[in-house]
Amino acid sequence: MRATRGLLLWSLALTALGVVLLLNNFLLLSGFNVGALWPLLLVIIGAVILLRGDIVPSDEARSFGITRGSVESAAIEISAGEIDVSVQGLQREGRLIAGQYAANSRPNLEVQENNHANLRMDRAATPWLSFADWSVSLARDVPWSLFVTTNLGQVQLDLSGVIMQRGVIATGLGDVRLVCPEEAFEPLFVRSAAGNIHVIVPPGQRVQVRASGARTFRVHADTARYEAQGKGVYLARDAEYARPLVEIDISGTFGDAYLA
Numbered sequence: 001m002r003a004t005r006g007l008l009l010w011s012l013a014l015t016a017l018g019v020v021l022l023l024n025n026f027l028l029l030s031g032f033n034v035g036a037l038w039p040l041l042l043v044i045i046g047a048v049i050l051l052r053g054d055i056v057p058s059d060e061a062r063s064f065g066i067t068r069g070s071v072e073s074a075a076i077e078i079s080a081g082e083i084d085v086s087v088q089g090l091q092r093e094g095r096l097i098a099g100q101y102a103a104n105s106r107p108n109l110e111v112q113e114n115n116h117a118n119l120r121m122d123r124a125a126t127p128w129l130s131f132a133d134w135s136v137s138l139a140r141d142v143p144w145s146l147f148v149t150t151n152l153g154q155v156q157l158d159l160s161g162v163i164m165q166r167g168v169i170a171t172g173l174g175d176v177r178l179v180c181p182e183e184a185f186e187p188l189f190v191r192s193a194a195g196n197i198h199v200i201v202p203p204g205q206r207v208q209v210r211a212s213g214a215r216t217f218r219v220h221a222d223t224a225r226y227e228a229q230g231k232g233v234y235l236a237r238d239a240e241y242a243r244p245l246v247e248i249d250i251s252g253t254f255g256d257a258y259l260a
Contacts, residue, residue, distance in 0.1 A: 061132035064106050065098035066119075068139055073165065074117040075145035076107065076136070081123030082152040083134055084174075089161040090137040097139065102132040138162050143185065150174050154195075160202060164188065171195055175255075180207050180246055187247040194254040201225065201260070206239040207246045209259055217252035221259040234259055 074096060078085055083102060090098060096117060097107065105126045107119040121134060138144055146167040148155055154174040159167075159181035166186040169176055176190055177198040182205060190197055201207045211219045211232045219232070226234040250257050 061100040061102060061135075062106070063098075063100050066096045066107070066109060068094060068096040068142070069111075070115050071096055071111060071117045071142060072115040073143050073145075074119065074139075075147070075165075076119040076121070076138070077147045078121045078134065078136070078149070079123055080121070080134060080148065080150040080153050080155075081126075083123060083126070083131060083150070084153045084155070085148055085150060086133065086135045086156040086158075087146065087148070088135075088137050088158040089140045093141075095139060096142065097136060099134070099136040100132070101134050102126045102130045105134070107136075178248070180205060180248065182246075183244050184246045187249055190248065190250045192252045192255055195252070196255045197250050197252060197257045199248060199250065199257070199259050201236050203238065204240045204243065205236060205246065206241065206243045207236040207248065209234045209236075209248045209250060211250050211257055213250075213252040214254070216254050217257065219257045219259065226259050 076097070092098065097119065101107070101121060103126055105121050105123065107121050110118045112118070121136075138146075140161045140163070143163045143165045144167075145165045146157075146169070148157075148169045149171070151172045152174060153171065154176070155169055155171055156177045157169065158179040160179050162181050164181045164184035164186075167184070167188040169178070169189070170191045171193065173194045174192065175195040175198070176192050177200070178188075178190060179200045180202065181188075190199075199209060208229075209221075209226070211234070219234075221228070221234050225237055227237050229235050
């Protein structure tokens with residue numbers, strides 16, 4: 001849907017610009033300075049980024065899969081730059097990670113002696129015109145350390161069923177959507193400088209959310225699902241206390257946080 005809206009906006013903008021240039025060539029717009037329209041290009045690019053998370057559509061995504069082998073724990077670092085990222089649990093057993101990536105950004109794998117795997121996906125390894133979204137699926141029976149950063153991209157994390165050791169997710173201009181994991185040994189940190197943060201907690205899970213940020217960053221908590229424990233602290237209602245507590249720290253500068 002984002003791709004369709006982005007293409008539609010580009011098409012309408014180019015058509016309007018072409019009409020203006022045509023009228024100007026036939027002297028139907030007397031005294032009009034066509035050169036004054038150049039800031040419109042920045043407006044269009046910014047609007048497309050907000051709608052799509054990148055500038056142009058791309059079909060350069062490549063699929064990949066890595067078997068688990070003897071790996072007992074893993075960490076993945078994703079430096080996405082202007083690329084959208086989605087992370088979810090892996091349905092197929094026997095694999096450590098699978099998904100799709102943009103050109104030259106296939107995860108580099110390093111396995112240490114203690115059967116701990118380190119993976120890295122880097123935007124710097126990808127041609128600057130390649131904007132294929134990254135989609136990563138993680139093994140559900142391995143504790144993960146997850147580090148995701150973007151400049152302009154959006155991040156969608158469905159961590160239900162994934163065991164988390166720790167997590168740090170940060171965006172510059174872009175939204176974050178997080179479905180909480182059932183278990184996290186350490187707090188998860190989520191930050192967006194200019195974007196919204198959505199935290200979704202499935203019924204029955206024990207989750208505590210701590211929110212902080214500038215005055216321009218507001219928190220909207222569903223009172224039917226969350227109980228305020230103090231300034232910026234929210235505890236999920238109707239939790240099953242036999243479940244482990246998941247702690248989430250969210251912060252931002254411009255935007256809103258939605259707890260559902």
